[in-house]
Amino acid sequence: MGPLKGTKIIEMAGIGPGPFCGMILADLGAEVIRVDRASAAGTGSREEPANRGKKSIAVDLKSHEGVEIVLKLTEKADAIFEGFRPGVMERLGLGPDVCQSRNEKIVYGRMTGWGQTGPLANAAGHDINYIALSGALAAIGRNDSPPVPPLNLIGDFGGGGMLLALGIVAALLEVKTSGKGQVIDAAMVDGSSLLMTMMYSMHKSGFWNLERQTNLLDGAAHFYDTYECKDGKYISLGSIEPQFYALLCEKAELPQDDFGDQMKRDTWEHKKNLLKEVFLNKTRDEWCEIMEGSDVCFAPVLDMSEAPSHPHNAARKTFIEIEGVMQPAPAPRFDRTENEVLLPPALAGEHSKEILESLGMDEIEITRLLDSGSIA
Helix, strand or coil: CCCCCCCEEEEECCCCHHHHHHHHHHHCCCEEEEEEEHHHCCCCCCCCHHHCCEEEEEECCCCHHHHHHHHHHHHCCCEEEECCCCCHHHHHCCCHHHHHHHCCCCEEEEEECCCCCCCCCCCCCCHHHHHHHHCCHHHCCCCCCCCCCCCCHHHHHHHHHHHHHHHHHHHHHHHHHHCCCCEEEEEHHHHHHHHCHHHHHHHHCCCCCCCCCCCCCCCCCCCEEEEECCCCCEEEEECCCHHHHHHHHHHCCCCHHHHCCCCCHHHHHHHHHHHHHHHCCCCHHHHHHHHCCCCCCEEECCCCCCHHHCHHHHHHCCEEEECCEEEECCCCCCCCCCCCCCCCCCCCCCCHHHHHHHCCCCHHHHHHHHHHCCEC
């Protein structure tokens, strides 16, 4: 069982980064109870990895009794988190003040795009907007095209869900010394800005240009990029250090006359054009035979259908199959408290009766709540 065994966390059901945060915490061993809408009872999918390891109770949050059930859950929980716009939980009667009046140790996580305060706090938005404001989006892409959305990895998941999970764990640690919970304001614009720390530092020091594809790590360098192979598939290079670059030149049989002066930026474009032709001479698998596992800093570019079966991923069990769905395994790894997925993704309200029983309710009270529609 993971290191968060014995920790109980309430997740207010949402989309994207919220369920991802709950998945991380469940993977780490926490008991995560997802509060779904009563109207959603019976819906959902066994094939949604972000909902693995959790239990679900379906609640009518517009009813007094439904809200009271959630408050009773918080009395016995270590943390609760939500991903609604500022003020929504307060209007439901489930704001931080109310929850902490029931349980002063409760950690209350709040995740939004813009944050709980600021001029944009109540505006709608999505990942692409948050990373646009943080400076991350402008730095990603080729110099002859507009900025490229990096999926929704930077805002929703890295700067949102992952940051909130870290915040919750940190606040849970602090409770042990203070005896009091606190509210976490996890904003994706803040989180994506934080992920850009190194680039901001390099820019301030004069080592990072604002123009895309003119820097060491943004596709300008011929030794740090992706290349198409003979079969239309791609490989990746990250041969930054001189010794790794020298090995690249050796294994790819690159002439010193053309590929010397590795860090001379005004030669990078010419070298890249030459290197494009080199990699087109062989298939991706042929280049893997030559370079993979060496210090070239090389890897094939795999798609989601290929990655799980790569020998390295297979050996480490980086991917697991649950309910017929191949998906990333829990991470990181611990040598004593091993992570494991204890439950498949739950349908909305699947564990409602079990959760009510854990609150000490008898069959008569549970039946009444179900009949009233407060619980589904």
